[in-house]
Amino acid sequence: QERKVTGRILDGSNSGIPGATILVKGTQIGSNTDENGNYSINVNSESSILVFSFVGFQTQEVPIGNQSIVNVTLVEDVNALEEVIVTGYTSEKKKDIIGSVSVVNTKTTLQQPSSNLGNMLQGRASGVTVSGTGAPGGAAKVRIRGFTSFGNNDPLYIIDGVPTDNANALNPQDVESIQVLKDPVSASIYGSRAANGVIVVTTRQGGTKTEISYDGYYGIQALPKRAYPSMINTQQYYEYLQKAAEGAGIPFKSNVFQNGIPKYLVTNMNVNQNPGDATNPNFDKYNYDPYSYDKTYQIAELSQGTDWFHEITRNAPVQSHQVTATGGSEKGSYALGVNYFGSDGIFKETNFNRVTVRANTRFKPKKWLTVGQNLQVAFARSSGSSGNPLDLGGGLDFAGEGSPWYNSYRVPPFIPVRDIQGNFAGTSLGEAGSNLTSPVVLARNKDNKFSGLTLLGNIYAQIEVIKNVTLSSSFGIDQRFGNGYNFNFITPEKAEPIRNNAFSEFFFRGGSWTWTNSLQYKLEINENNSLKLFAATESIFDQFRSISGNRTDYDFNDPSFWSLNTGKNLPQNNGSPSTPRTLYSIFGKVEYQLNNRYLFSGTLRRDASSVFGPESRVGIFPAVGLGWRISEEGFLKSISAINDLKIRAGWGQLGSQRNVGSSNAYSFYGATLTGTAYDINGTNGLPVIGYRPTVIGNPSTKWEAAEMVNVGIDGSLWGGRLDFSVEYFNNTTKDLLVGRQPNGLEPTVGQPQINVGTMSNKGVDAQLSTKGKITKDLSFDIGLTFTHYVNEAIKIDADGSSALLFGAGRLGNIQKVEGGRPLASFWGWQVDGIFQTQAEVDAHAAMSYKRVGSWKLRDINNDGTINGDDQTYIGNPIPKFQMGTDISLKFKDFDFQTFLFWNYGNDLYNYTKWSTHLRGFVGGYSTDVLTDSWTPTNTGASLPILNANDTYSGAISTSFYVEDGSFLRARQMQIGYTLPAGLLKKIGVGRARIYLQGQNVFTITKYSGPDPDIGILGNELQMGVDQFRTPAPRTIIFGVNLGL
Amino acid sequence: CKDSYLDRPPLGSISETAISNANGVNGALIVAYRGLTGKSIGAWYTSPNNWLWGGIRSDDSYKGSESLDQATEINPVERFEVLPSGPSVSNKWKALYDGIGMANTVLRLAEKAEDLTEQNKARIIAEARFLRGFQHFEAKRVYNNVPYVDETIETTEQYKSLKNDQSIWPQIEADLKFGYDNLPVTQTEIGRVNKWAAGAYYAKALLYQSKFTEAKVVFDVIIASGVNNKGNKFGLVPQFKNVFRGEEENGVEVVFGIQYTTGDGTGGANSNTEGELTNPHNDGPGGCCGFYQPSQSLVNAYRTSGGLPLLDTYNSVDVKNQESNPKDFPDRGELDPRLDYTVGRVGVPYKDFGLAKETWIRQLANGGPWLPNKHIQWKDEVGTYYIAGSWGQTQLGKNQLLMRYADLLLMAAECEVEVGSLAKAQEYVNRIRSRAAGSTVVMDGGKPVANYKIVNYTAAWSDKVMARKAVRFERYIELAMEGHRFFDLVRWGVADTQRNSFIQKESKIRTHLAGSQFRKGKDEYLPIPEFVVNQSKVDGQPNIKQNPGY
Structure with missing residues (x-):
């Protein structure tokens, strides 16, 4: 009695699975689902069992009984051990990996909208440290297992097989998978570029299922309250000036406040002809001339206290819209994506927009031939700066004295935003500081633009020459084109007025191409023994060219007039071709698996690079790895709780040539x-x-070689309910490239990198995940990453005797790099409180400024004098550990996710306090100046007594600036709802989910600066110093995921 | 395929072999001259302008500006608390040894260039040796215990072997004398050093060693026959106020200077960067940045009595200013007219800008009531000699005068005093005073601002002590704010007493000086920069020893 059974096979999101297999158990009778997941099959017995299967899902068996309709929801295969991981040139099953590979959970990671790849990685992979800023489109800085070199330690990004150092142009929504290769076994196949770790990204490919989806979100970014400093208002400023004069024992004298707080201020008056004008204007003379300082006579009503920070910040929208289409058949597949990402800056008048188009296709015209291509075209444009926002530190990632945030510190509170006629008010009157106000800077910069185009992708072919032997060839490009321009205005309202305007513009083009050819041989000796061989050659060529020009004296400020032709003065043109860098490599890999238990891997890469002289051009980078799947041994096999347990160890040498100039030789x-x-x-x-x-x-000069050892244990317990991986690493960079320290008697000439240093990084990474069901409807998935390392610069020059000192902003020598210390350690004098009595002052060592109420500096060498010999280490910017926790809960159609990031144990050098607390320049000051400065009644204060002539406390690097940089941040909290499938079906939608998300929901920290998440920003040797970066905003997002 | 693929010589540059010819040597010599500017280090106080090293450390000026602007670089210098690791100490050193290196490059290339004529080769070598001697001289007077680097030093081992335990005066003398003996009397290109300029520095080096008789011989020849590159005999510009005018920058009074230029489209790459910090602030001439303000003591030195300076008591009564008396200033008492072309006084006409304003002072409480004047441009010099800069500063194309004829005469006068010809010394001093007396005085509303009065010393100097005092005082007020004073005080052995009494007086009004102190035997010289000592180590032992006291 043969009868027909029909039904639909669905996936977890209630979409039909096309092409799934239905088999009557024990027979040859089978069928496949159609494009909507529907099937029909004939069965001949009630006792028949149907077997439903599809790649990536757990096979399910259903006894039919008397049913004629059997709908099945297949559960995704939780056995991650069989998951195939792309580890660079090749891929392997997770259970066979013996290198250190962190697989980023792209599913949860992609739920947190990010403008770029770097930001996605914070806390998502063990061993990976990330710091970022709140700049729109702003790149994050990524470090893997510390620092292997003194220069740039950016990891190598491989996107669909194409190396790039510009991963920020990648549209994160196109990402299918991210693997972080951290140790020699996994990374040494990349040889001389792998020492900083490798991040392998694969973009989305088409499958056999045709899908069109839309993923979009819209959100609002706003700075959290804690980011705003507490600044004094005008009345307090007046008090401060009086107290400072009193503390100095000099008569109070002020151009502005001599007779109390005035009602009006005049900028650019001739004080000698009209001495009363400064605060008592002649209204008939008002004139604001954007071209002439001399003709401007600006009148403004004095402000009771302008809050510059709120004047320049805003609630800024951010949005992304992505349409993806994937599909194909066995003969060919495609993945197309179009994305628009737009973000206004937290700072007014700044924004960033990016459109990316991706087309990945793959064809298999013959059984032995696969050809395909991956290509992303990204067009980015930003307003408010002419710098390239896709580069780290470029574009809208303002820092230092050019930052709007800094300008807001530097203008005193009594200046209003606008004058009586609505023009931006200024600071030219005496004692009002020297800077422009930040709103006018932003307004004038709004038409400064950058636009750039990047092309990133490859074409490839794979030929199965004979059975098990595959020949592959890939040619990839990473090409960039950019243009930026900016205009400098005359600033009649400013002290230190700019008296002529200027325009500058630049173009650049360049990038790299990479050609890789490989041969792969795979032999399954039997079920438990296999051998894989891989050999390849690769050529890389990299070069940039750029031209720029500038000109001064323009008769008009109008942006439509801006060009290099229209200025009046002599133009200046510059161009700088970079010297090409080329790399030619031969490399290979052997993997052997014995008894499904003992795993061996060996790699060898020979790189020849143009940056080294002919004698030392070639570097050889070997690595070996051993793995023991201990769970396959008899004594553990019986323990059912242990699904998998693997011990692995690896050793290898990796190189770095990134910090060698292309003409170093x-x-x-x-x-x-x-x-x-x-x-x-x-x-x-x-x-x-x-x-x-x-x-x-x-x-x-030759290759710097990082020698790395990695030992790890991976396990999967209780049927995949608990997966863990713990690793220890010990990396030593030898022949570390250090800029040659010229002898003190040599001329100042550019110095080559030479191989003299040694640096070590040791640490532990761990990754843990657990998932399961609490009730039938409530499931959880928790992931945890842990990163800890200790960095030590063992030796930094040929003699091992000297140190490198660095200043920051206007302070000298705040950081020191010395053998035996962590990189970038903070350096200065230790403040041991404040002198409370004259007796204390007299008893203490001689200091150039000491009095009751001033800082007591520690006499480190006890010689009775505080001088240069009493400087000491006052902090370490490297965190003790970082931890990321990802918690997902699912209840019926609701999902909840939160991601917490904990950074612990580093110090930050809060240089912003130079401006606000130690009053480096005339400008705005923190309210702490009034509440936390020493007075006879405020003896527990941390700031010295106010003294207008204290030129000492603010001129030296002290422990006062050093703060605990630990923080716990809720990077993301999200709640989502998946609409019922039945409802959707009626309107022809496959799946639909809506969600609400908060980013940077809260931050717990003792750090007093605007944002503690700046730890590793800045040059490697000068990291951890807060120099007015853009704080990260809090963002509330509403998003939609739709699938047709 | 592989070698050509991997050999990538640098683009946009040229190898040493390719420039070992006449063009290359000439180009290298250009750069050796550029070495005078200290610009390869790019700081604000690396050239022999010496506003910081010769001015602020002496009794003629304060740092000025705001209390914490350039605090790391300058505050410890002003208070004699510099550390060997201090950035300004290191930058000055680097600029000097870079200049020395560039001169040595010329000397090396000149030997390799086969297409140089003998005559050109001799001239080029003489110019390069003068520049090398000049830079070592500067190093010697700033750091004292310095090593001498010649053109044979090329490898790291050679550099490391150099020591600073011997005086390098003999080598400095040799280089400068070589220039004096071998340079042409005039040069076609106006910026080049000629025989007389080299001779003047040779004599100056002798004077620094108290070799008065030898120095006098050279000074006498130059005073008798020295000409500038235009062939005009050295002399004094008729009006004191015009010495620093742009049109006089290569005039008869200039023995040697640094050639600066602006308006070349580079945004100030070839202009006088140091002057950008030392202009008056805000709406003042220049717009930024208010450093290098004259001291009260200096201003007091221009008080005259019967037209003669108060050699011993000048500092007992202050010249009035708006800080001490906002109701009654400027001081209209008896003053040397050079005051108002050396110091800007609020309420007194300032060059052609009208009255100097209070707002030109950046922070009165810190920098005091006086403004610099000498090196500031005139309003009518916009364009040729100065143009607006990109951040509110002014880019100065006017030359930096390093030695002018009045300086040379006063050095000669010192020699005359020491060898006993007091009348000759008096004659030189009176030439300078006569010129000052003949200058236009500053007028406001048709009347002189003050009771300007200056006369010559008419009574013959009979006493060496008095003569020495008069010559030295004349040097103070004639050459004030020109970067010489500190080196003079050290040379005369009075830096400690003069500076300490200055601190004692001035710290009452400029309280940021309070507690600072000049230590004899230490503070005459800067420390050898820390990196120099460190990099000289051979087997852990430094060949370059730190200066005493640091």
Whole structure:
């Protein structure tokens, strides 16, 4: 009695699964689902059992009984051990991996909208440290297992097989998987570029199922309250000035406040002709001339206390819209994506927009041939800065004295935003600081633009020459084109007025191509023994060219007038071709699996690079790894709780050449009008250009070799309910490239990188995940990552004797790099409280400024004098550990997710306090100046007594600036709802989910600056210093995921 | 395929072999001159302008500006608390040894260039040796125990072997004398050093060693026959106020200077960067940044009595200012007219800008009531000699005068005093005073601002002590704010007493000086920068020893 059974096979999101297999158990009778997941099959017995299966899902068996309709929801295969992981040139099953590979859970990670890849990684993979800022489109800085070099330690990004250092142009929504290769076994196949770790990204490919989806969100970004400093108002400012004069023992004298707080302020008056004008304006004379300082007579009503920070920040929308189409058949597949990402800056008048188009296709015209291509075209545009926002530190990622945040510290509160006529008010009156107000800076910069185009992708072919032997070839490009321009305005309202305007513009183009050819041989000896061989060659070529020009004296400020032709003064044009960098490599890999238990892997790469002289051009980078799947041994096999347990160890050498200039091997002379000219004719016109040695080359500079050891244990317990991985690593970089320290008697000429240093990073990474069901409807999935490392610069120069010192902003020597210490350690004098009595002052060591109420600096060497010898280490910017916790809960159609990030045990150097607390310049000051400065009645204060002539406390680097940088941040909290499938079906929608999400929901920290998440920002040797970065906003997002 | 693929010589540059010819040597010499500017280090106080090293450390000026602007670089210098790791100490050193290196490059290339004519080769070598001697001289007077680097030093081992335990005066003398003996009397290109300029520095080096008789011989020849590159005999510009005018920057009074230029489209790459910090602030001439303000003591030195300076008592009564008396200033008493072309006084006409304003002072409480004047441009010099800069500063194309004829005469006068010809010394001093007396005085509303009065010393100097005092005082007021004063005080062995009494007086009004102190035997010289000592270590032992007291 053969009868027909029909039904639909669904996935977890209630979409039909096309192409799934239905088999009557024990027979050859089978069927497949159609494109909507529907099937029909004939069965001949009530006792028949149907077997439903599809790749990536757990096979399910259903006894039919008397049913004629059997609908099945297949559960995704939780056995992650069989998951295939792309580890670079090759891929492997997770259970067979013996290198250190962190697989980022892209599913949960992608739920947190990010503008770029770097930001996605914070806390998501063990061993990966990330710091970012709140700049729109702003890149994050990523470090893997510490620092292997003194220069750039960016990891190598491989996107669909194409290396790039510009992963920020990638649209995160196209990402299918992210793997982080952290150790020699996994990464050494990348040889000389792998020492900083490798991040392998695969973009979405088409399958056999045709899908069109829309994923979009819209959100509002706003700075959390804690980011705003508490600044004094005008009345308090007046008090402060009086107290400071009193503390100095000098009469109070002020151009503005001499007779109390005035009602009006006049900017650019002739104080001698009209001495009363400064605060008592002649209204008939009002004039604001954007071209002339001399003709401007600006009148403004004095402000009771302008809150500059709120004047420049806003609630800024951020949005992303992504349409993806995937589909195909066995013969060919495609994945197309179009994305628009737009974000206004937290700072007014700044924004960033990016459109990316992706087309990935793959064809298999013959059984032995696969050809395909991956390509992303990204167009980015930003307003408010001409710098490239796709580069770290470029574009809208403002820092230092150019930052709007800094300007807001530097203008005193009594200046209003606008004058009586609505023009931006200024600071030219005496004692009002020197800077422009931040709102006017932002307004004037709004038409400064950057636009850039990046092309990233490859074409490839794979040929199965004979059975098990595959020949592959891939040609990839990473090409960039960019243009930026900006205009500098005349600033009649400013002290230190700019008296002529200027325009500058630049173009650049360049990038790399990579050609890889490989041969792969795979032999399954039997079920439990297999051998894989891989050999390849690769060529990489990289070069940039750029031109720029600038000109001064424009008659009009109108943006439509801006060009390099329309200025009146002599133009200056510059161009700088970079010297090409080329790399030629041969490499191979052997993997052997014995008895499904013992795993062996060996890699060897030979790189030849153009940046080294012919004698030392070649570097050889070997690595070996061993794994023991201990759970396959008899004595553990019987323990059912243990599904998998693997011990693995690896050793290898990885290289780095990133910090070697492309012409490091050569000595040469340069000639520029800006650097080698002299007016020998005494013409006061164009000087004569000469030649000077610009760089000393070192042909014998060779590869820096990081020797790495990695030991790990991975396990999967209770049927995959608990997965863990714990690893120990010990990495030592030898022959570390350090800029040659010239002898103190040599001329100042560019120095080559030479191999003299040694640095070590040791630590532990751990990753843990657990999932399961609490009730039938409530399931959970918790992931945890842990990162800990200790960094030590063992040796930094040939003699091992000297140290590198760095200043920050206006402070000198705040950081020191020295053998035996962590990189970038903070350096200065230790403040041991405040002198409370004259007796204490007298008893203490001699200091250049000491009195009752001033800081007591520690006499480190006990010689009775505080001088340079009493400087000491006052902090370490490297965290003790970082931890990320990802918690997902699912209840019926609701899902809840939260991601917490905990950074613990680092110090930050809060340089912002130089401006606000130690009053580096005339400007705005923190309210702490009034509440936390020493007075006879406020003896527990942390700031010294106010003294207008205290030129000492703010001139030196002290422990006062050093703060605990630990923080716990709720990076993300989200609640989502998946609409019932039945309802959707009626309107022809496959799946629909809506969600509400908060980013940076809360931050717990003792750090007093605007944002503690700046730990590793900045140059490696100068990291951990808060120099007015854009704080990260809190973002509330509403999003939709739709599938047709 | 592989070698050409991997050999990538640098683009946009040239190898040493390719420039070992006449063009290359000439180009290298251009850069050796550029070495005078200290610009390869790019700081604000690396050239022999010496506003910081010669001015602020002496009794003629304060740092000025705001209390914490350039605090790390300058505050410890002003208070004699510099550390060997201090950035300004290191930058000055680097600029000097870079200049030395560039001169040595010229000397090395000149030997390799086969297409140089003998005559050009001799001239080029003489110019390069002068520049090398000049830079070592500067290093010697700033750091004292310095090593001498010649063109044979090329490898790291050679550099590391150099020591600073011997005086390098003999080598400095040799280089400068070589220039004096071998340079042409005039040069076609106006910026080049000629025989007379080299001779003047040779004599100056002798004077620094108290070799008065030898120095006098050279000074006498230059005073008798020295000409500038235009062939005009050295002399004094008729009006004191015009010495610093742009049109005089290569005039008869200039023995040697640094050629600066602006308006070349580079945004100030070839202009006088140091001057950008030392202009008056805000709406003042320049717009930024208010450093290098004259001291009260200096202003007091211009008080005259019967037209003669108060050599011993000048500092007992202050010249009035708006800080001490906002109701009654400026001081209209008896003053040397050079005051108002050396110091800007609020309420007194300032060059062609009208009255100097209070707002030009950046922070009165810190920097005091006086403004610099000498090196500031005139309003009518906009364009040729100064243009607006990109952040509110002014880019100065006017030359930096390093030695002018009045300076040379006063050095000669010192020699005359020491060898006993007091009348000759008096004659030199009176030449300078006569010129000052003949200058236009500052007028306001048709009347002189003050009771300007200056006369010559008419009574013959009979006493060496008095003569020495008069010559030195004349040097103070004639050359004030030109970066010489501190080196003079050290040379005369009075830096400690002069500076400490200055601190004692001035710290009452400029309280940021309070507690600072000049230590004899230490503070005459800067420390050898820390990196120099460290990098000289051979087997852990430094070949370059730190200066005493640091």
